[in-house]
Amino acid sequence: MKYLFEYNWKVRDEWLNYLIQVPKEELIKKRIGGLGSIQETLFHIVKVEHNWIRDLKNEPISSLTYDAKTYDLDTLKKLSEEFRQEVKGYIDSWDGSKEFKSLHLLVGANEIRCTYGEALMHIIAHEIHHMGQLSIWSRELGLRPISSNLIHKNIMLKH
Amino acid sequence: MKYLFEYNWKVRDEWLNYLIQVPKEELIKKRIGGLGSIQETLFHIVKVEHNWIRDLKNEPISSLTYDAKTYDLDTLKKLSEEFRQEVKGYIDSWDGSKEFKSLHLLVGANEIRCTYGEALMHIIAHEIHHMGQLSIWSRELGLRPISSNLIHKNIMLKH
Numbered sequence: 001m002k003y004l005f006e007y008n009w010k011v012r013d014e015w016l017n018y019l020i021q022v023p024k025e026e027l028i029k030k031r032i033g034g035l036g037s038i039q040e041t042l043f044h045i046v047k048v049e050h051n052w053i054r055d056l057k058n059e060p061i062s063s064l065t066y067d068a069k070t071y072d073l074d075t076l077k078k079l080s081e082e083f084r085q086e087v088k089g090y091i092d093s094w095d096g097s098k099e100f101k102s103l104h105l106l107v108g109a110n111e112i113r114c115t116y117g118e119a120l121m122h123i124i125a126h127e128i129h130h131m132g133q134l135s136i137w138s139r140e141l142g143l144r145p146i147s148s149n150l151i152h153k154n155i156m157l158k159h
Numbered sequence: 160m161k162y163l164f165e166y167n168w169k170v171r172d173e174w175l176n177y178l179i180q181v182p183k184e185e186l187i188k189k190r191i192g193g194l195g196s197i198q199e200t201l202f203h204i205v206k207v208e209h210n211w212i213r214d215l216k217n218e219p220i221s222s223l224t225y226d227a228k229t230y231d232l233d234t235l236k237k238l239s240e241e242f243r244q245e246v247k248g249y250i251d252s253w254d255g256s257k258e259f260k261s262l263h264l265l266v267g268a269n270e271i272r273c274t275y276g277e278a279l280m281h282i283i284a285h286e287i288h289h290m291g292q293l294s295i296w297s298r299e300l301g302l303r304p305i306s307s308n309l310i311h312k313n314i315m316l317k318h
Contacts, residue, residue: 001275003280004275004284007280007284032293032296032298033297033298033299033304034291041219065289100315112310114310114315115315117315118162118183118308118309118310118315120315121163122309124163125163125307126307126308126309128284128287128288129287129288129294130289130291132193132288132289132290132291132292132294133294133295135192135195135292136191136192136295136296137295138313139192140191146309148284148285148288150284150285151277151281153276156274157274158316
């Protein structure tokens with residue numbers, strides 16, 4: 001589980017650094033699918049991961065909301081690093097004992113019931129899914145996407 | 160680990176059933192990014208998962224290669240089910256003891272070194288990544304994508 005968080009963070013950092021070459025108007029341009037823009041997708045990934053960890057800790061989620069002007073790449077990098085410290089603290093202390101513990105949330109009118117393990121797996125799958133969307137959009141921009149190949153990220157062994 | 164395979168299989172089956180409504184020419188149409196078409200992406204997902212399991216078992220990989228005429232949705236569903244039986248057998252017997260065991264492969268001229276654990280995580284991330292791409296392409300077709308939300312798939316608990 002921890003390795004997949006590590007993988008996602010590496011991929012995310014690579015995207016955040018890589019996209020500096022892309023004009024800002026392309027980053028905020030409305031596109032088909034996903035969150036609608038590259039920048040908003042990155043904000044969403046960062047925020048959703050943090051929200052879920054706050055839910056698991058039974059603490060209030062952050063009240064930040066996206067706007068294209070505020071959340072440029074530099075601000076997103078800072079936010080990602082800030083939130084990651086907290087997320088990493090939770091993940092590093094995860095020992096699996098709460099895997100089947102029930103989580104019950106009310107999000108607006110929606111009731112969510114899942115286990116702590118499902119919440120962590122959801123965070124992992126959520127980011128990989130959105131990164132797959134970024135790979136299509138970067139090809140549309142004529143850019144080779146960041147590799148999603150986990151094997152090359154050296155997350156378990158230094159080869 | 161096993162739950163994430165379960166998740167991927169559920170999502171894959173939902174896509175294979177959902178796409179029946181899409182005209183064949185749209186499924187094989189060349190698109191930007193990924194494997195280039197919806198049908199080839201699905202073939203790739205099914206084949207790559209099976210290849211890796213064969214590698215982990217130190218057995219030869221399947222020699223099937225994609226062609227648009229052969230691998231229509233019906234054939235893909237059958238192939239997915241056939242390969243999954245073998246993959247599931249391996250995953251069901253996985254107890255984590257080989258997580259750090261080294262795997263060394265030669266794929267053409269490329270040398271791959273990773274652990275068994277990395278190979279399994281790679282299979283998981285690989286499918287989620289490509290499903291993210293399908294979600295963009297289905298929006299381009301005017302179709303709501305299959306939900307990638309793990310929380311709603313009931314993979315750990317029946318709520």
